[in-house]
Amino acid sequence: MLLNMMQDDSFEGGAFHPGFPKGRSSGTLRVSPSHVHFTCGNGSFELPLDGVQVEEGGASDRLIFFKHPHNPGCSVYTDNKAILNHASFQHHRGMQGQKAAIAKRRWTGRAVLAGVFTTVALVLVGLWLAKAPMVGVIAGQVPVSWEEKLGETVFKQITSRARLMEDPGLQKQLELLTGPLVAGVRSERYKFKFHIVEDASLNAFALPGGIVAIHSGLLLRAESPEEIIGVLAHEIAHVTRQHGVRKMIETLGLYAILGALFGDTEGLMAVLVENSGALLNLKFSRDFERDADEQGWATMLAGDINPRGMIEMFQKLEKEHEDPKKKAGVMGKLETPDFLSTHPGVKTRIDHLEEKWAKLPKQTGYRTFDLNYKDFQNMLRSRLSQQPPSAKEKK
Ligand SMILES: [Zn+2]
Structure with a gap:
């Protein structure tokens, strides 16, 4: 220099x-x-x-x-x-012309370089944006029988640690409760099966294929069929929108995507079932939760059910969250995939649903249910008291 x-x-x-x-x-x-x-x-x-x-x-x-x-x-x-x-x-x-030519070449070179960078960046952004739709497409190709097998595998793991209340009287009441909701589901792909799990915590969850489990604690805490349906509508939406399957495919990543693209569906199923335990600890993204709220709300309206119940149940859940004494109960004994422990930002979601509620035409003619909810709760309480102590409690 x-x-x-x-x-x-x-x-x-x-x-x-x-x-x-x-x-x-x-x-x-x-x-x-x-x-x-x-x-x-x-x-x-x-x-x-x-x-x-x-x-x-x-x-x-x-x-x-x-x-x-x-x-x-x-x-x-x-x-x-x-x-x-x-x-x-x-x-x-002559010199000025040559200098100008050099400057132009330099500029063109930079423009080409910038073009290459932009193209690479666009391709990367495109791939990133296409990821969710791609996962959605692959999930859509998973046969429903596989989803059912996946859900049953996970449910077996859960019921090895939790007790189901399979009393026929309770089951009949449960059908009266959930029938109108199922009628509002547009997709015919899934046959929903509802189970009551003996657990005092406020929770419910759904598994791929259509198994829906409701904790006895949630049923006792709710004050109307609409409140329970609010939670179940949300859970059912996780099934119909294949959130669990999508999340698993996302987690399995490239292997699953390439396998499915090359028609190795058997391999994909094997991997899904092998990793089904992951569904137990699955945390859905906020996008999936918001989506489930939206879909659940729409399903309630389609079933002519007053969607206000969803808001009211969320408000109860929020209150439970605030109470530190009750918080332990809320989180649940079981490591179940949904509902409460994995639902951050309840307040934001309530606000959003309130906005939707305000926009709805005021109507009073929502459907009524063919069961007396208080009687159902009493039946549940009496069956709970008759249940033999669980293995855990015996110790
Ligand atoms: Zn959820």
């Missing part, structure tokens, strides 16, 4: 010349009003400014080369691009 600045018209550089050893030598360039001169330990030569050709070259176009048709095989170069601004070049005919 210091050397480059020794004199205004001297520039460190080099030259190719057949007379130099190995045809090349480093030295000094000097620009006069008529020539570009080159001097080095091996000698010197000069190129006339009239007719001189200027080009960029070398790695990353770091160097400026000067050539002249009268001196074939010779060229001089420097990495000091300030040479182009030398006074002798300022008013030289």
